[in-house]
Amino acid sequence: MSDGSWMLKSYNLRHNHDPATDMSGHASSRQLSADEIKSVKEMTMVRIPPRQILSSLRQRNSNLSAISRTIYNVKKQIRKDNLKNRSIIGALFEELAKGGFTYDILHNSEGRITRLFIAHPLSIKLARIFSNTFVMDCTYKTNRYNMPLLDIIEVSCFNSxxxxxxxxLEKEDEENYIWALHVFKKILGQGNYPSIIMSDRELALMNGKKNVFPSATNLLCVWHIEKNMLANCKKHFDRGEDCDNFMLGWKNVVYSMNEELLYGNWREFELIYKEKKSALDYIKNTWFPWKEKFISVWTEKYLHFGCRTSSRVEGAHVKLKMYLQASTCDFHQVEQKISLAVKHEFNEIKVQLASEKIQIPHNCNMPLFRELIV
Incomplete structure (x- = not known):
């Protein structure tokens, strides 16, 4: 029109296409039934990925029109329903209390959570029973807030x-570690403090342990040491075979069972690789100051149940992330997945303990011990 406005006139309001023969293009046709939504919820709880959930639903209903996005939307609605109009943090605290968790929390001046420690009641029960050896390490990509997660792992009587x-934690520094370890110390209670704490050479964590658990012996992971050795010394060898022999020689030093053997193996090692001065200097300056924390002549004086590496905690990181499935979970979702992981481990140990009570070791299955075994 002359004033710059537009006018729309309708001349024919009939459909300009034939009726749809395939309704799958309509979102309403892709909705799931109440039973299917219940199945999605159950399969989500046992960590089945969305695509496999969809495949399972299609096996039950060959005419199902749902797509992957349908499953994601249902999962989102389930999370929303679980909150029950509560905030994420409100739901977290309510369910921590309801589940009997022990927890501690710190906020900054803006009210944002900077530190959060949680321990499941089953974890506390086991920690107080098997309190000799702990393995500690941080992992990443477990939550949407990009906060490092300190895993504290313990070794049971079954070597599990x-x-x-x-x-x-807000960050990996001594102050944060000391706070976390103090909370953990209160949870363990007097008389249940660890004798051995295994870790890699994280100086902030090591200083925190020394501050909070001064009587505990801090051992270093030999696997991490070998990994660092390889990364720093491999460049000094032209052939991979020579580097492998170098690492074998180093293992002879690490696993020396007495001081005489240790210094003999070290002198031989130095003699063989005297031309690799840079590699030897790296060992002397970086690792020898910590020798009493990883070389067998000293570590075998302590009851560590063969725990010489932090591979246990590395495996625990992997297992936890399998439960989490994504690195974008909020605290409420992480708490739910942690609870599942802890309950699974507790049941494994419980069943194993019950089995040990009824199984007779082969070397004891003889008439001599018949009256002792009931």
């Missing part, structure tokens, strides 16, 4: 591992 506590 279980989660003892989890601490979300």
């Amino acid at each position: 591992s279980f989660y003892s506590g989890f601490a979300f």
Whole structure:
């Protein structure tokens, strides 16, 4: 029109296409039934990925029109329903209290959570029973807030591992570690403090342990040491075979069982690789100051149940992330997945303990011990 406005006139309001023969293009046709939504919820709880959930639903209903986005939308609605109009943090605290969790929390001046420690009641029960040896390490990509997660792992009498506590930290410094370890110390209670704490050479964590658990012996992971050795010394060898022999020689030093053997193996090692001065200097300056924390002549004086590496906690990181499935979970979702992981481990140990009570070791299955075995 002359004033710059537009006018729309309708001349024919009939459909300009034939009726749809395939309704799958309409979102309403892709909705799931109440039973299917219940199945999605159950399969989500046992960590089945959305695509496999969809495949399972299609096996039950060959005419199902749902797509992957349908499953994601249902999962989102389930999370929303679980909150029950509560904030994420409000739901977290309510369910921590309801589940009997022990927890501690710190906020900054803006009210944002900077530290959060949680321990499941089953974890606390086991931690107080098997309190000799703990393995500690941080992992990443477990939550949407990009906070490092300190995993505290313990070794059971069956040589298996279980989660003892989890601490979300603002950053990996001595102050944060000391706070987390103090909370954990209170949870363990007097008389249940660890004798051995295994870790990699994280100086802030090591200083925190020394401050909070001064009587505990801090051992270093030999696997991490070998990994660092390889990364720093491989460049000094032209052939991979020579580097492998160098690492074998180093292992002879690490696993020396007495001081005489240790210094003999070290002198031989120095003699063979005297031309690799840079590699030897790296060992002397970086690792020898910590020799009493990883070389067998000293570590075998302590009851560590063969725990010489932090591979247990590395495996625990992987297992936890399998439960989490994504690195974008909020605290409420992480707490729910942690609870599942802890309950699974507790049941494994419980069943194993019950089995040990009824199984007779082969070397004891003889008439001499018949009256002792009831």
